[in-house]
Every structure is written in C-alpha cells, then in structure tokens.
Amino acid sequence: xxxxxxxxxxxGNGMAPGRMLEHLFELTDxxxxxxxxxxxxxxxxxxxxxxxxxGEKTYDDIIIxxxxxxxxxxxxxxxxxxxxxxDRAARQVVSDKGTVATYDKLVIATxxxxxxxxxxGHDLPGVLAYRDLDDTDAMIAAAEKGGRAVVIGGGxxxxxxxxxxxxxxxxxxxxxxxxxxxxxxxxxxxxxLLEKELTGRGIKVRCKANTKAILxxxxxxxxxxxxxxxxxxxxxxxxxxxxxxxxLAKQAGLEVNRGIIxxxxxRSSDPDILSVGECVEVGGMVYGLVAPLYDMAKIAAxxxxxxxxxxxxxxxxxxxxxxxxxxxxxxxxxxxGEGREDIILRDARRGTYKRVILQGDRIVGAVLYGDVTxxxxxxxxxxxxxxxxxxxETLIFGQAHQGGGTFDPVAAAAALPDDAEICGCNGxxxxxxxxxxxxxxxxxxxxxRAHTKASASCGSCSGLVENLMAATLGAxxxxxAQEGICGCTPLGHxxxxxxxxxxxxxxxxxxxxxxxxxxxxxCAKCRPALNYYLIADWPGEYEDDQQSRFxxxxxxxxxxxxxxxxxxxxxxxxxxxxxxxxAIADVAEKYDIPTIKVTGGQRIDLLGVRKEDLPxxxxxxxxxxxxxxxxxxxxxxxxxxCVGKEWCRFGTQDSTGLGVRLExxxxxxxxxxxLKLAVTGCPRNCAEATCKDIGVICVDxxxxxxxxxxxxxxxxxxxxxxxxxxxDEVIEVIGALTQMYREQGYYLERIYKWADRVGYDHxxxxxxxxxGQRRAYYERFVYSQSFAQIDPWAERVAGRFAHEFxxxxxxxxxxxxx
Amino acid sequence: MxxxxxxxxxxxxxxxxxxxxxxCVKHGEMTIAIFRTADDRLFALEDRCPHRxxxxxxxxxxxxxxxxxLHNWVISLETGRAQGADEGQTATFPVRxxxxxxxxxx
Numbered sequence: 001x002x003x004x005x006x007x008x009x010x011x012g013n014g015m016a017p018g019r020m021l022e023h024l025f026e027l028t029d030x031x032x033x034x035x036x037x038x039x040x041x042x043x044x045x046x047x048x049x050x051x052x053x054x055g056e057k058t059y060d061d062i063i064i065x066x067x068x069x070x071x072x073x074x075x076x077x078x079x080x081x082x083x084x085x086x087d088r089a090a091r092q093v094v095s096d097k098g099t100v101a102t103y104d105k106l107v108i109a110t111x112x113x114x115x116x117x118x119x120x121g122h123d124l125p126g127v128l129a130y131r132d133l134d135d136t137d138a139m140i141a142a143a144e145k146g147g148r149a150v151v152i153g154g155g156x157x158x159x160x161x162x163x164x165x166x167x168x169x170x171x172x173x174x175x176x177x178x179x180x181x182x183x184x185x186x187x188x189x190x191x192x193l194l195e196k197e198l199t200g201r202g203i204k205v206r207c208k209a210n211t212k213a214i215l216x217x218x219x220x221x222x223x224x225x226x227x228x229x230x231x232x233x234x235x236x237x238x239x240x241x242x243x244x245x246x247x248l249a250k251q252a253g254l255e256v257n258r259g260i261i262x263x264x265x266x267r268s269s270d271p272d273i274l275s276v277g278e279c280v281e282v283g284g285m286v287y288g289l290v291a292p293l294y295d296m297a298k299i300a301a302x303x304x305x306x307x308x309x310x311x312x313x314x315x316x317x318x319x320x321x322x323x324x325x326x327x328x329x330x331x332x333x334x335x336x337g338e339g340r341e342d343i344i345l346r347d348a349r350r351g352t353y354k355r356v357i358l359q360g361d362r363i364v365g366a367v368l369y370g371d372v373t374x375x376x377x378x379x380x381x382x383x384x385x386x387x388x389x390x391x392x393e394t395l396i397f398g399q400a401h402q403g404g405g406t407f408d409p410v411a412a413a414a415a416l417p418d419d420a421e422i423c424g425c426n427g428x429x430x431x432x433x434x435x436x437x438x439x440x441x442x443x444x445x446x447x448x449r450a451h452t453k454a455s456a457s458c459g460s461c462s463g464l465v466e467n468l469m470a471a472t473l474g475a476x477x478x479x480x481a482q483e484g485i486c487g488c489t490p491l492g493h494x495x496x497x498x499x500x501x502x503x504x505x506x507x508x509x510x511x512x513x514x515x516x517x518x519x520x521x522x523c524a525k526c527r528p529a530l531n532y533y534l535i536a537d538w539p540g541e542y543e544d545d546q547q548s549r550f551x552x553x554x555x556x557x558x559x560x561x562x563x564x565x566x567x568x569x570x571x572x573x574x575x576x577x578x579x580x581x582x583a584i585a586d587v588a589e590k591y592d593i594p595t596i597k598v599t600g601g602q603r604i605d606l607l608g609v610r611k612e613d614l615p616x617x618x619x620x621x622x623x624x625x626x627x628x629x630x631x632x633x634x635x636x637x638x639x640x641x642c643v644g645k646e647w648c649r650f651g652t653q654d655s656t657g658l659g660v661r662l663e664x665x666x667x668x669x670x671x672x673x674x675l676k677l678a679v680t681g682c683p684r685n686c687a688e689a690t691c692k693d694i695g696v697i698c699v700d701x702x703x704x705x706x707x708x709x710x711x712x713x714x715x716x717x718x719x720x721x722x723x724x725x726x727x728d729e730v731i732e733v734i735g736a737l738t739q740m741y742r743e744q745g746y747y748l749e750r751i752y753k754w755a756d757r758v759g760y761d762h763x764x765x766x767x768x769x770x771x772g773q774r775r776a777y778y779e780r781f782v783y784s785q786s787f788a789q790i791d792p793w794a795e796r797v798a799g800r801f802a803h804e805f806x807x808x809x810x811x812x813x814x815x816x817x818x
Numbered sequence: 819m820x821x822x823x824x825x826x827x828x829x830x831x832x833x834x835x836x837x838x839x840x841x842c843v844k845h846g847e848m849t850i851a852i853f854r855t856a857d858d859r860l861f862a863l864e865d866r867c868p869h870r871x872x873x874x875x876x877x878x879x880x881x882x883x884x885x886x887x888l889h890n891w892v893i894s895l896e897t898g899r900a901q902g903a904d905e906g907q908t909a910t911f912p913v914r915x916x917x918x919x920x921x922x923x924x
Binding site for chain 2: 521523524528546549554555561562803808811
C-alpha cells in the first residue's frame with residue numbers, strides 16, 4: 001500500500017524552485033506539489049531574457065518546464081496567483097484570488113524585485129525595470145516605435161538591455177553612476193575595453209552620471225542628470241540592482257535580514273519552511289547569479305527528501321555578459337591589496353585583456369576580456385586553491401600552454417565539476433556534454449557538436465571537448481593526434497597563431513625562439529606559414545621575409561617545370577582593352593614568349609618567360625597600366641564576372657562593375673591560401689560564382705553573398721552567407737569575411753576548410769548578424785590593405801631585389817685544365 | 819688517371835648573395851648555384867635537382883639544405899644528396915671566401 005503523500009507548497013515558480021523540483025523527483029515521490037506563480041506562465045530561463053530582447057531567441061526557446069511537465073509530475077500550478085499570507089499555525093497559504101493550500105512543507109521562492117531609484121518621475125509610463133518576460137515584452141514593444149532609450153545602470157543587466165534595445169533599432173544611452181562599467185565584475189582596464197566595444201556599436205556610454213529626475217508629463221520624455229544634462233528618451237530602463245522579496249516571509253514572522261535567513265540546508269527559522277533563490281540570505285550573503293541559486297535548489301531538494309548534503313557553502317561565481325560578440329569573464333576578487341600580485345596580458349589591437357590576481361601562490365581572481373577561453377580553468381584553480389607556483393611563468397597564456405610533463409589535459413577535464421562551463425559561446429557545461437555522450441552514445445566531436453552545440457560556434461573549446469570525450473569514453477575515444485605543422489615544432493597552426501598574438505611575436509626568429517623550434521632556421525613548410533601569420537597579424541610592422549617565401553611569391557611569377565616563368569597581368573573583373581592587348585602582344589613578340597593562354601580566371605597568361613627577362617616584361621606591362629595579377633599568390637587572385645545588366649538581357653545588376661570594384665578593393669591582400677572570387681549577374685551563374693571561394697550572385701533585390709566553394713581536387717558548392725541591398729554592403733561584408741579568414745585561417749587552408757572548421761553558422765553570426773564585429777573586421781582589413789596595395793612588379797622594375805633576376809656572373813668559356 | 823688542379827675563379831662578393839638564398843653562375847651550358855646560409859657559410863651546387871631538374875637556386879634555404887621549388891625535394895648543400903626517403907645527388911663544387919670575394923673552384 002502506498003503512503004498518503006505529503007503536501008509541498010511552493011511560492012514562486014522561477015528557476016531555483018524549478019531546479020529544486022527536478023532534484024526532488026529524482027530523490028522521492030512522497031510529495032504532492034502545489035505551486036503558486038505570480039506570473040501567468042510556466043518556468044522559463046530568466047537568464048536568457050537578453051537573447052529574447054535582442055531577438056536571437058523567442059519565449060518558446062527559453063521555457064524550461066512546459067505544461068506537460070507539470071502534468072506528468074502531478075503538480076498543481078496556480079498561474080497568475082500571488083500568495084498574500086502564510087498562516088504558520090494552520091500550515092496554510094492564501095493567494096490573492098482566495099485559493100487556500102495546506103502544506104506539510106513550504107518553500108518560499110519569491111525571488112527579488114528590481115530596485116527603482118526613487119527620483120521624481122520614476123513612476124511615469126515608459127519607465128521599466130528589466131526583470132521578467134513582461135518587462136522584456138514591454139521593451140520590445142517600445143523599441144518597435146523606435147526613438148531613444150536611456151538605460152540607467154551599467155551593470156550586467158543594464159548592458160544586456162542596452163545591447164538588446166540597440167539591436168532592435170533604438171538609439172541607446174547607458175548612464176552609469178560609477179567611473180567604469182560593471183565595476184563589481186571588471187577592473188577599470190576591462191571596463192574601458194567594454195566601453196570602447198559598446199561605443200563602437202553605437203551605444204553611448206556616460207559614466208559618473210547621476211540621475212536627478214525622469215522628465216515627462218503623462219509619459220517619459222527625458223532624463224535629467226545632476227550636472228544639468230538633459231537626455232531625450234521615450235523609454236527608460238532601470239537596471240540598478242535587485243532586492244530580495246521578503247515581505248511575505250516577514251509577515252509570517254520568519255527571521256529576515258536583507259533576505260530570508262536560512263541555515264546551510266536552506267531551512268528558515270521555521271524548520272518546515274525552506275527558502276531558495278534570490279530571496280535567500282545564507283551565510284550573510286544574498287545571491288543573484290544562477291550557479292549558487294542552483295546549488296541552493298539541490299540542497300533544498302535533499303533537505304526535503306531527508307537526504308544528506310554538506311550544505312551550502314559560498315563559492316566565487318564567474319560572471320559573463322550575454323551580449324553576442326562581447327567576450328567577458330570575471331571571477332573572484334580583483335581589488336588591489338596587501339600581498340596581491342597581478343599577471344596581465346594585453347593586446348590592444350585585438351582588444352584582448354587578461355588579468356589573473358594572485359595572493360601568495362593561489363589565484364584569487366581573474367578578469368578576461370576578448371579571449372575568455374581559460375576562464376573556466378582559472379576558476380577551477382581558484383576554487384580548488386591550487387598552488388600555481390610551478391606554472392607561474394606561463395599561467396597567463398592559459399591551459400593549453402602549460403609545459404611541464406605532469407599536466408594531463410584529460411585528467412584535468414575529468415577533474416572538472418559538472419557545472420564547469422566548457423563552451424562559453426553556447427553556455428554548455430561539462431555535465432550536459434558528458435550526459436549527451438553517455439546517453440546518446442556519441443563518439444566524435446562532430447556528433448557532440450550536433451547534439452550539444454558545445455564547440456559549435458567559435459570552436460575555441462574544441463580541444464577541451466575532445467579531452468572531455470577522452471575522459472568519458474576512455475580507450476573508446478581516439479583523439480585525433482595533435483600534430484605539429486612540420487618537423488620543426490610540435491605546435492599546430494592554431495597554437496602558433498594564438499601565441500604569435502599572445503606573446504606579440506613580430507619576427508620569424510622571435511617565433512622560433514619563443515616557441516622553441518627544434519631546428520635553427522625552420523623549413524620550407526613552416527617558414528612561409530610564419531611569414532604569412534606575421535604579415536597578417538602585424539600589418540605595417542612586420543617586414544616581409546623574402547627568403548621565407550616560395551619562389552613564386554618572391555619573384556611574383558609562376559615557376560614552370562623547365563625553370564622559366566609565366567606572367568599574368570591583372571585584368572580587372574576580366575575586362576581588357578585594345579591598348580592592354582597590344583602591349584601584351586608586343587611583349588610576347590619582343591621577348592620570344594612561346595605560349596599565350598587564356599586562363600580560367602578571365603585573363604591572359606604569358607608562359608615560358610626567362611627569369612632574367614621578367615623585370616623588362618613587367619616594365620612594359622606596367623607602362624600599359626597593368627599590374628601583377630598575383631596568379632601565384634596565397635592571396636587575392638581574380639574576380640571573375642559576367643557582362644551583367646550592361647549587356648545581358650537577363651542581367652539584374654552591374655556584375656562587371658561590381659567585380660572590378662571588388663578586385664580593386666581586395667588586390668594585394670595575402671591570405672592563408674589562394675582566394676578566388678566571382679560576381680554573376682543573375683542566378684544563371686555564367687561567372688560560376690557558386691564554386692568560388694567567395695561569390696556574389698546578383699538578383700533583382702540586391703546581392704546574395706556566398707562562400708566556401710571549391711572546384712579543385714575537391715568539388716563543392718558554396719554556402720550562403722547572406723543577402724544585402726547595395727554594392728557598398730557587398731564590399732563591407734566581403735572585406736570583413738576576408739579579414740576574418742585572414743586572421744583565423746591556417747596557412748594553406750582554403751576558405752571552405754576554414755569554414756568547415758569554425759562553422760558556417762558562427763561565421764554568419766559574426767559577419768551578418770553582428771554589425772559591430774563586421775565593421776571591426778572590415779576596418780582591420782582596410783588598414784592592412786594600406787600596406788599591401790603596392791604593385792610588386794613596379795617595385796622590382798624600380799630595382800628592388802635586383803639580385804633575384806640577374807646571374808651573379810657569367811663565366812667565359814674556360815680552358816679545360818689538364 | 820688525370821690529375822686535376824682546381825681553378826679558383828672569383829665570381830662576385832658575398833654581399834651580392836642574400837642570406838638564406840642563392841645566386842647563379844652561368845658556366846657554359848651549366849648553371850651553378852652559390853648558396854649563402856644564415857650563418858654566412860657558402861656552398862656551390864649544380865642548379866639542377868636530381869629529381870626533375872628543378873632550379874635549386876630558387877628554393878627555400880634552411881638548416882644546411884635547400885628545398886627544390888618544383889616538388890619539394892630537400893637537398894643537402896654540403897653533399898648534394900637528397901634527404902629523407904628520396905634518392906639522388908646533385909654535383910657539388912668547392913667554394914671559398916677571400917675577403918668578401920667568393921671563389922668558385924672549377
């Protein structure tokens with residue numbers, strides 16, 4: 001016979017009680033559960049409100065428990081009913097609609113309320129808090145009308161609100177009382193980088209801004225500051241903090257301070273009443289981040305089930321900002337203090353800042369901006385109190401760069417707790433990955449990506465995910481061997497690129513020295529790769545090392561099997577002219593050039609030129625206005641076009657003109673591998689844009705941009721990147737895409753292989769969906785081009801590297817010595 | 819058996835040859851490549867890879883070897899022998915320095 005169930009009543013239906021119930025149902029089925037939810041809906045993921053605001057997710061995406069879940073567990077859910085009183089003697093609660101429920105155990109999970117600054121005008125229509133879905137919906141509705149928004153509060157929530165409103169098209173100003181943004185989580189340097197990033201996205205930031213009044217007669221019209229400034233606003237969002245909702249507990253006579261006081265097992269001063277979530281004060285602390293709230297949930301479930309736990313203990317919780325494209329991680333204590341030491345790594349150009357704060361030989365805090373890959377690792381060491389003295393020198397470079405033979409990355413992955421965040425882009429924890437691997441029998445990284453999304457965005461955690469797989473599957477998982485790029489180093493391309501930036505290495509000898517090359521001078525595989533990485537990473541600073549270039553890129557012509565060269569002048573977009581053709585004919589005649597061939601890239605190849613004739617041939621081609629076609633380059637080759645609407649009866653846009661413009665914009669750029677483009681005037685695709693590295697398909701409504709095609713050893717069609725309306729947008733998108741590839745690609749990795757590696761979705765989200773990042777990539781490309789667009793032929797005609805083209809000497813006929 | 823004496827012929831200044839690079843000396847039908855390493859050692863090889871006659875002078879110079887530009891054979895500058903699994907040998911010539919002047923022994 002089954003025992004009669006006990007009544008468990010829960011006041012509040014947020015994330016903490018939701019998680020508590022999940023744990024509870026695993027432990028026992030002894031409770032009949034009744035929930036009162038002041039919001040008229042189910043349990044949803046409150047920390048995902050920002051993606052809802054920005055439009056990246058919908059409400060349905062963030063529901064944690066749907067109606068079916070409540071039904072499956074026999075839960076009585078009173079939606080939109082607020083509990084107004086607790087009668088502890090009668091063990092009853094009463095709702096605002098008069099519903100009465102009797103409890104054996106009661107859980108108060110009333111959460112917190114946003115703090116509204118009591119300035120004049122704070123209650124005008126149009127002043128919102130940012131707390132729940134209703135606030136979010138109200139902001140979305142306000143944003144649809146456009147106009148100006150002022151967000152008061154430059155903390156986590158305020159900035160997420162600002163980014164969301166901006167992406168919904170509003171003009172946004174953030175007012176922050178303190179001298180730097182997110183001062184509780186960031187030090188001034190990281191705050192500065194964040195402010196710069198947000199400003200770059202068009203969000204105005206005013207620090208040290210003290211709000212005096214909110215203006216408006218029947219709805220909000222503006223904000224007045226103490227210093228006299230008045231800002232127009234049709235929407236004001238207050239995000240200055242939260243305070244625990246404790247009124248109900250207070251009325252019931254429970255012990256309340258800032259929050260509802262509980263012991264380490266989440267019991268309030270009445271042992272039959274528990275409390276979880278933001279309304280709780282435990283160990284003198286009140287919490288607002290999700291990790292400790294989930295801890296409380298787990299402990300409360302065990303307490304209800306009479307199961308043992310160690311009880312709640314304070315842990316430092318890392319903070320992340322959920323704004324797409326802003327990578328920011330902070331944990332622990334970063335104030336200066338007696339006995340504190342800092343290790344700092346900065347890279348202004350990339351906008352990277354890493355700071356680890358030590359006390360003695362232990363990490364007490366970390367602030368990462370830009371590159372946050374190692375946040376979890378620092379946090380683990382902070383939590384565990386690891387003695388870092390042995391790796392102090394390399395600590396700041398992160399986990400991947402810890403030499404010492406004792407470091408076992410698989411063991412390190414195995415040692416991570418289940419809630420350790422593995423994939424920052426998608427917010428995936430270790431426990432989720434391990435569960436997916438075991439439940440679904442996953443055995444490859446690709447499968448893990450497909451099922452969990454871990455490492456599916458930027459890919460920087462791929463290695464960690466592989467280590468987790470190795471730790472979970474043991475011998476069953478064959479981790480792809482990490483191979484060095486050549487016999488000179490055990491490092492792969494990704495590590496080398498990262499270290500060049502991290503250590504600011506600006507010459508090939510510096511790379512070889514710092515990264516401990518096994519050979520004194522490298523080899524024909526690694527030297528061209530390093531030369532490219534240095535050119536791409538330090539434009540204007542690094543001087544191209546001619547001796548580390550393959551011959552074709554050194555003499556700017558293509559070596560042929562007999563040691564002669566072929567010469568291909570640029571024909572912009574495949575267009576030529578009478579005078580160009582005449583110059584080509586003259587040159588061919590004058591220098592006995594045996595073969596003239598039309599290439600697949602819509603230009604003319606002169607084959608069989610003697611090396612010593614190259615400067616003279618170029619000189620004559622230069623005189624006719626032609627420059628090197630870079631037909632030899634790991635760089636921009638051609639932009640093929642069709643004749644487009646100028647001539648073609650099907651053409652929709654000026655594909656030839658756009659092709660010429662693109663080629664004139666892109667020429668001279670070095671890239672990891674060759675880069676071929678095409679612009680076709682209509683979807684009939686005469687210019688074959690859909691098998692190019694990057695293609696543009698003109699349509700009536702504008703331009704479709706595609707990329708990642710291949711038509712060599714491997715054949716594949718392109719993938720769509722996105723559509724734009726104007727030629728200027730085509731230029732910006734393709735410039736940004738090219739730069740992203742230039743910064744991330746491995747040497748000799750074609751754009752489709754790079755995209756396969758980092759993910760087409762990720763590239764699209766950066767280039768098409770994130771105007772700030774697109775613009776930044778575009779600008780870096782334009783900056784780099786200012787050093788790259790020098791015709792190598794003209795340079796050499798003028799006498800540079802003359803030694804390349806003449807023999808040292810020609811000996812007369814020697815008498816054979818007898 | 820012929821006794822051959824070496825003719826030391828001045829072919830140019832060491833400064834005319836780039837470090838980690840080579841310059842050619844035309845000698846009748848033959849081309850000889852004079853290599854200069856990063857540490858200023860000089861080597862002379864016939865400018866012809868034993869594999870498919872590629873011009874070694876155009877290759878990347880590294881660690882006492884040159885990689886042929888045509889098919890990436892790696893040839894020892896000292897012995898002219900192909901390295902690794904490849905087999906073949908290119909003719910080598912004595913070369914020395916007098917002051918800045920490069921002398922090629924033919």
